[in-house]
Amino acid sequence: MKLVFTLFFLFITGTAIVFAQSKGRVAGKVLTSDGKPADAICILVDGRQAALTQYNGSYNLSVPEGNHQLAFSFMNNVQQQQSITVTAGKTLTLPNITLKETAFQLNDVIVTGQFEPQSVKNSVYQVRTINNERIRLRGASNIQQVLNTELGVRFANDLTLGTTDINLMGVSGQRVKILLDGTPLLDRGDTRESLGQIDVNMIEKIEIVEGPMSVMYGTDALGGVINLITKKAATGNNSLLVGVRVQEESAGKQYDTFNKSGTHNASLNLKWQNKGWNAGADVSRNNFGGWKPGNGLQPWLPKNQWLANATAGYANQKFKVWYRINATDEDIISDGAINASTNVSKDQKFITHRYMHELQGNTRLSDALSFNFAASYTDYSRRTQTTEFNHATGTRFLTATASEQAVAKFDNTFIRGIAQYKISEHVNLQPGFEVNLTGSTGDRILGTPTINDYSFFASSEIALGKFSLRPGFRVIHNSVYDAPPVIPSFNAKVALSPTLDLRVAYAYGYRSPALRELYFNFFDASHSIIGNPNLKAEYSNSYNGTLSWQLLNQQTIKLRSVVGGFYNQFHNFIGTAFDASNGSITTYLNIDRYKTVGGTMENTLTYKNLQATLGFYYTGRYNQLKNEDPTIPQLSWSPEVNSNIAYTITQWKTSVALFYKYTGKRPSYEYINNAGTTTIQRASVSAFNTADFSVNKIINRTLTLNGGIRNVFNVTRVNNTSQDSGGAHSTGGAVPVGYGRSFFLGFNYQFSK
Structure with a gap:
C-alpha cells in the first residue's frame, strides 16, 4: 500500500510540470483606519497566506500570472478583498488599502x-x-x-x-x-x-x-x-x-x-x-x-x-x-x-x-x-x-x-x-x-x-x-x-x-456497527465489555430547518441571527447494557428506537472592534423507558x-x-433494584x-x-x-x-x- 501511494504521487507530480507558469509581482501599502502604516498584516492570494506586511505597511510579493483574489486580514479586522490580474515580468502596484476596524467576518x-x-x-x-x-x-x-x-x-x-x-x-x-x-x-x-x-x-x-x-x-x-x-x-x-x-x-x-x-x-x-x-x-x-x-x-x-x-x-x-x-x-x-x-x-x-x-x-x-x-x-x-x-x-x-x-x-x-x-x-x-x-x-x-x-x-x-x-x-x-x-x-x-x-433539509442516515462493537472484548478494573457480532445496522430519518437573517449594507455594525430546529429518529440504535447471561458484563445491544429533538438560536453582533455572540440550544432526548411506564415523558430536555x-x-x-457556556441539567430515567424489586427512577447530571x-x-x-x-x-x-x-x-x-x-x-x- 505504501508503494502504491509513492508511485501514484510520483506520477501525478511528474505530469504536473506541464502546468508550470510565469510570475509577476504585486506591491502596495496597508494602512489602519487612522492612516498609520499597518505592519504584520496577513496577505492571502486565492485563500492561501502569501506574506505579511513590513513595519511601514508595505508589501511586495511574487504571484503567478493570471487572475487572482487578494485579501488582507489583521487579528479581528475584517478581510479587505479585491480581484487582480497579474502579468508575467511586470509589477502591479495597488492603491493603499485601509483596514476597517471590525471584529468579525460574517461571510466565511x-x-x-x-x-x-x-x-x-x-x-x-x-x-x-x-x-x-x-x-x-x-x-x-x-x-x-x-x-x-x-x-x-x-x-x-x-x-x-x-x-x-x-x-x-x-x-x-x-x-x-x-x-x-x-x-x-x-x-x-x-x-x-x-x-x-x-x-x-x-x-x-x-x-x-x-x-x-x-x-x-x-x-x-x-x-x-x-x-x-x-x-x-x-x-x-x-x-x-x-x-x-x-x-x-x-x-x-x-x-x-x-x-x-x-x-x-x-x-x-x-x-x-x-x-x-x-x-x-x-x-x-x-x-x-x-x-x-x-x-x-x-x-x-x-x-x-x-x-x-x-x-x-x-x-x-x-x-x-x-x-x-x-x-x-x-x-x-x-x-x-x-x-x-x-x-x-x-x-x-x-x-x-x-x-x-x-x-x-x-x-x-x-x-x-x-x-x-x-x-x-x-x-x-x-x-x-x-x-x-x-x-x-x-x-x-x-x-x-x-x-x-x-x-x-x-x-x-x-x-x-x-x-x-x-x-x-x-x-x-x-x-x-x-x-x-x-x-x-x-x-x-x-x-x-x-x-x-x-x-x-x-x-x-x-x-x-x-x-x-x-x-x-x-x-x-x-x-x-x-x-x-x-x-x-x-x-x-x-x-x-x-x-x-430559509433552509430546509431531509436526510436518511445509515451506520454499520464498528469493529469494536462487534468483536472487541475488554476487561480491566473499571471495564467489562464484550462485543456483539449479532448487531444490526442503524438507520435514521432526520429533518431540520433554519431561518437566517443578516443586516446588510452597514459600515459600522453587522448583525446576523439564525433560528433553527431539528428532529432525528433512529432505528436499531446501538447502546450498552448488561449481558442477559452475566449481569457483571456489559455488551452492545440494538435499542428499538431513539429520538433527539431540538431548537437553536444564534446571534452575532459586530460593532467596530467588538464582536459578541449569544446563542441558545435546547435538546430533547428520547426516554426509552416510556414503553414500560406511560407516566414518563417521551423526551427529557436540556438547555x-x-x-x-x-x-x-x-x-x-x-x-x-471571553468564551462562555452554560451547560444545563440533563435528566434521564433508569431502572434501579432495591431489595429485589425493580423500579424506575429519574436521574440527572447537574448544570455547570x-x-x-x-x-x-x-x-x-x-x-x-x-x-x-x-x-x-x-x-x-x-x-x-x-x-x-x-x-x-x-x-x-x-x-x-x-x-x-x-x-x-x-x-x-x-x-x-
Whole structure:
C-alpha cells in the first residue's frame, strides 16, 4: 500500500510540470483606519497566506500570472478583498488599502459538502465555522479546548483510559464523523479519541455541519460532521515561513516549569514554496503532568504526546496535488497505588501509535468540469503495557498476565473520487465513488475481522432564481451488512428577501456497527465489555430547518441571527447494557428506537472592534423507558447557552476575548433494584458553567504573546444522581469535567521571507 501511494504521487507530480507558469509581482501599502502604516498584516492570494506586511505597511510579493483574489486580514479586522490580474515580468502596484476596524467576518468561505468553496450565506447547508483567528485567540493546546463552548457540543471523559468522546445533537461516538481536510479519521472504538490526536497548531479552521451527511460522507455521519481544515502552503516565489510556539499552563494550582505538573506545549512549523512546488513540516510536543485533587488519587492521567506531519505538493491555476503523513506517538500513564507490605505498585501505560498517509489532488479540465481525488491509509495501534515497580529497589518488570500486555491494531484504506460538472449556469452535477476498507487484529479482537464499504453517490445543485435545491443519493455495498438500496437526501434554500434565507433539509442516515462493537472484548478494573457480532445496522430519518437573517449594507455594525430546529429518529440504535447471561458484563445491544429533538438560536453582533455572540440550544432526548411506564415523558430536555466576546484595541495591537457556556441539567430515567424489586427512577447530571479568558498582544511582525485563564469557574466535577455506578460504562457519581482553574502564558514567533 505504501508503494502504491509513492508511485501514484510520483506520477501525478511528474505530469504536473506541464502546468508550470510565469510570475509577476504585486506591491502596495496597508494602512489602519487612522492612516498609520499597518505592519504584520496577513496577505492571502486565492485563500492561501502569501506574506505579511513590513513595519511601514508595505508589501511586495511574487504571484503567478493570471487572475487572482487578494485579501488582507489583521487579528479581528475584517478581510479587505479585491480581484487582480497579474502579468508575467511586470509589477502591479495597488492603491493603499485601509483596514476597517471590525471584529468579525460574517461571510466565511466554507468547503464542507460544497460543490466549490462558497460563502455561508450561499450554501444550502447550515454550516458553523470556527476560523483561525478564534482558534488563536483561545490559546488552545488541543481541539477539545476550541470546541468545548460550542452550542450542541458536549464531551465525556473516561479518566481510566484517558480518552474523551464528543456528543453532537444529542448523539455521540461513531455517529459523529471526524474529518481531516475531508478525509475520515480512524478510531479504534466507539469514542472519537482521534479528535485529541490531531495537532491544533496545523488547523486553519473548523467547520461543523449538524445532521446526517451520509450521502456525501458515508457511514458514521448520522449526527453530523466536524471537518478539521489544515493550514495550506504559502504562495509566492521562493517563500519561506518558520513558526515557533511555546505555551505553559498550570493544571489547577499545580505547575512545574516545562515538565511534570501542568501542561507544556511546544511546536515548530516550516513551510516553503517556490515555482508552484511546496513543502512543509510540523512537529509538536504536548506534555500533561496529570492532576491530583489533593486526596492522593490522580483521576486525570499524565499524557505525553508527540504529533508530527510532513507535506509536499505542487499547485497552479489548473492543477493541485499534495501528499502528507501524519504521525502520533502518545503515552498515557496510570500509576497504581503502592502496596504497603511489598512496596510494589502495578502501573499501566497506554501506548498509541497512529500513522496516516494522505494523498489529495484536484484538476480543472475545463471551465465546466473538474475532478477531486482523496486517498488515505491509516495504521493505528494501541498497546496496554502493565508493569510492577519495586519502589525500594527501583526495579521494574512486565507482568506475566497476557491480558495486561494487550495490543489492538486497526488499519483503514480510504479512496474517494468526485467529479464536478457544471451543466449550465443554473445546474451543477456531482457524481462520485468511495471505497472504505477497515480491518483489525489483536489480543482482545475475535479473529481478524474486516468491514469493507463500496459506494457510489451523486448530487445535483439547481439554482432557480431565489431557490437552490440539492437532491442527492448514495448506493452502498457493505461486506457484512445489507445496506438500504438507496440513501437519499434533499436540501433546499430559499432567499425570502436579500436579508432573509430559509433552509430546509431531509436526510436518511445509515451506520454499520464498528469493529469494536462487534468483536472487541475488554476487561480491566473499571471495564467489562464484550462485543456483539449479532448487531444490526442503524438507520435514521432526520429533518431540520433554519431561518437566517443578516443586516446588510452597514459600515459600522453587522448583525446576523439564525433560528433553527431539528428532529432525528433512529432505528436499531446501538447502546450498552448488561449481558442477559452475566449481569457483571456489559455488551452492545440494538435499542428499538431513539429520538433527539431540538431548537437553536444564534446571534452575532459586530460593532467596530467588538464582536459578541449569544446563542441558545435546547435538546430533547428520547426516554426509552416510556414503553414500560406511560407516566414518563417521551423526551427529557436540556438547555445550553453560550456567548463569545472579543474586542481589539488596534493602537495597542491587542485583543481580549471571553468564551462562555452554560451547560444545563440533563435528566434521564433508569431502572434501579432495591431489595429485589425493580423500579424506575429519574436521574440527572447537574448544570455547570465554563469560561475561558485570553489576551493576545502583537509585539512586532514576528512575535505575538498570549495568556489567560482556563476554566474560570474552577469546575472539576458535576454530580450525577444515577445509581448506575462502579461498573463498566457506569454513569453515576461525580462526572469529571475539568481539573480546575488554570493559567496559561505563551508566545508565537513567525518569520517569513
